[in-house]
Structures are given as C-alpha cells and as structure tokens.
Amino acid sequence: MGYRSNIPQVISRMQRIPAKIEKRMIQLVTRAILRVDEGVHEKTPVWSGLAIRNMIWTKSRPNSREFDEIKSGEVTDEGRRAANAAAARQTRDGILKGIKPFGVWYLSNASKHIFELEAGMLPSPERTRVPSGGMFGLTFAEVRNSIGT
Amino acid sequence: MYDFTEDFRAMSETLFQSEFGILYPTIKVQWDDIPFDQPKDRWVAFTVNQNPAKQATIGNRFIVRTTGYIQIDVMVAGEKGKLVEAKKIAEAAADIFAYRKFKGAQITLSCQEKHVTVAPTAGSFRRVMARVFFYYDGERPLIPMATIP
Numbered sequence: 061m062g063y064r065s066n067i068p069q070v071i072s073r074m075q076r077i078p079a080k081i082e083k084r085m086i087q088l089v090t091r092a093i094l095r096v097d098e099g100v101h102e103k104t105p106v107w108s109g110l111a112i113r114n115m116i117w118t119k120s121r122p123n124s125r126e127f128d129e130i131k132s133g134e135v136t137d138e139g140r141r142a143a144n145a146a147a148a149r150q151t152r153d154g155i156l157k158g159i160k161p162f163g164v165w166y167l168s169n170a171s172k173h174i175f176e177l178e179a180g181m182l183p184s185p186e187r188t189r190v191p192s193g194g195m196f197g198l199t200f201a202e203v204r205n206s207i208g209t
Numbered sequence: 210m211y212d213f214t215e216d217f218r219a220m221s222e223t224l225f226q227s228e229f230g231i232l233y234p235t236i237k238v239q240w241d242d243i244p245f246d247q248p249k250d251r252w253v254a255f256t257v258n259q260n261p262a263k264q265a266t267i268g269n270r271f272i273v274r275t276t277g278y279i280q281i282d283v284m285v286a287g288e289k290g291k292l293v294e295a296k297k298i299a300e301a302a303a304d305i306f307a308y309r310k311f312k313g314a315q316i317t318l319s320c321q322e323k324h325v326t327v328a329p330t331a332g333s334f335r336r337v338m339a340r341v342f343f344y345y346d347g348e349r350p351l352i353p354m355a356t357i358p
Contacts, residue, residue: 162216179328181331185331193277197280204321205321
C-alpha cells in the first residue's frame, strides 16, 4: 500500500473559493438593488412624473442632477408612470450590467419636491398617496432587514 | 395577518417616555392620535411607521415579523442656529433605541441604525428628523384544537 496525497485536490478546491464568494456577493448585491428599486417605485405616486423620472442609480457617487420629466401620457391616473419609470430604470440596468461584487451603489432622487413627497406633504397631507412612512423609509426598513438576516 | 402593532406601540412609547423623560424632562412629547397643544418654543413628536407584518414560521412556531422605523421629530422655533440644539436632542432621542434589543411580554424588538437629518416643515418651525430602523418578532399563540372524545 503506497501513500497518495490529496493535497493538489485540496489546493484546487481552495483556489475556487474566492470566485464562489464573488459570485455570491454579486447575487446578494443584485437582489438588494432590485428590491430597493421595486419597493421605491411601487410606493411612489405619479402625477407629473418628475419624482419617478429622478430615481437614478449610480455607482460610487450619488446623483445630484435633476432630470426633466417625460411629458408623455396623461397626468391623471398615473398616465406618465410607464415612460418615466422606464427612463429611470435604464440607470438601474446600466449598473447591473457587469456589476462587480464590492462597491457602493446609490439610488438618489434630485427632484426639487422629493423631501416633501417622502414626508407625505404633497399635494397636501390629506391628499397624499404616499404610504405613511414614505417610499424610501419603508423600503429601506424592509430591505435592510432582509439583508441583515 | 395576525399582527402585534399595538403591543409594539405600547412597548416603544413606554420605553421612549421613560428614557427621554430622564434626558429632557421639560420637553413635551406629541404622541400619535393624542390631542396635543403645540408649545411656542420646542417639542418632540414620536411616530412609528411600519410595513405590513409577514409570517416567518420556524418549525411549529408561528413567528410574525414586522419591519419599519421609529421616527422622532424635534421641532424648534427660531433662527437656523437652533438646529444645533435640535440635532443634539434628536441624536440623544435616537440613541435610546439605536442598535439595542428589547424583550417584552409579546414581542422581541431589534433596533438597527439611526439616520438623523434636517427635514422640511409646513409651518414656521424648524425640524430635525431622527429615524431608527427596526424589526420585531411576535409569536402567534397556537389555537388549541377541539379535543376529540
């Protein structure tokens, strides 16, 4: 009976670990970005389309430029949601393409009325369609918890 | 969905009342759905915002998990300089909960990070908003089945 070492196989397996960690991290980051995006969009009411148009995803630095809304569709009945949401989501799809596992990603909104909208003050506290707690606050609480566990 | 909103509200309000009362005994606190006479100089508003409860069953236990955040608004009258004092109060108020765990008769509360920022107001007061994110778990009591004779 001779002795056969399995060290080469062990080394080979260990060499694959970093790639597996990176793959797992990419999955986690992608899932978090998609959940944040979905949660914020579904809680944001649309009138002019300005708020939803300005849901901009960026890497490393938050966006501070305000984009004009796309005036396609009726202002009533959320008619402008589709065009403005699609334009905003191009930035999300952009950062998800070729995403690296470690980094900082921002969802920013530079529209001039976003603080008031989040606080449930628009068009007035009685008529607001934002859920009590705001689009960002409630989504953050939900996603923060799912990542934490 | 069985939820523990009222148990949580009672628990968090009691905790805040007892600890904030020691830190700032002269500042009045405005609670949700309770008539309040607005002071002329400063006050604090305490609110809770949460997502719908979700069932997180573990084995034969029925755990109901709820995510959300506690919001403490510090309102001060006067010039911009008053914001420094308001921020200090908001930080201290948020620290009552941030990163702490509390166990009550019905629920277990786990608090996460705090966010403290200057926020807009509709009136002449200045506002500093502190949010502490949380999740809490409650165990739904099992309903005993009828005994088969």
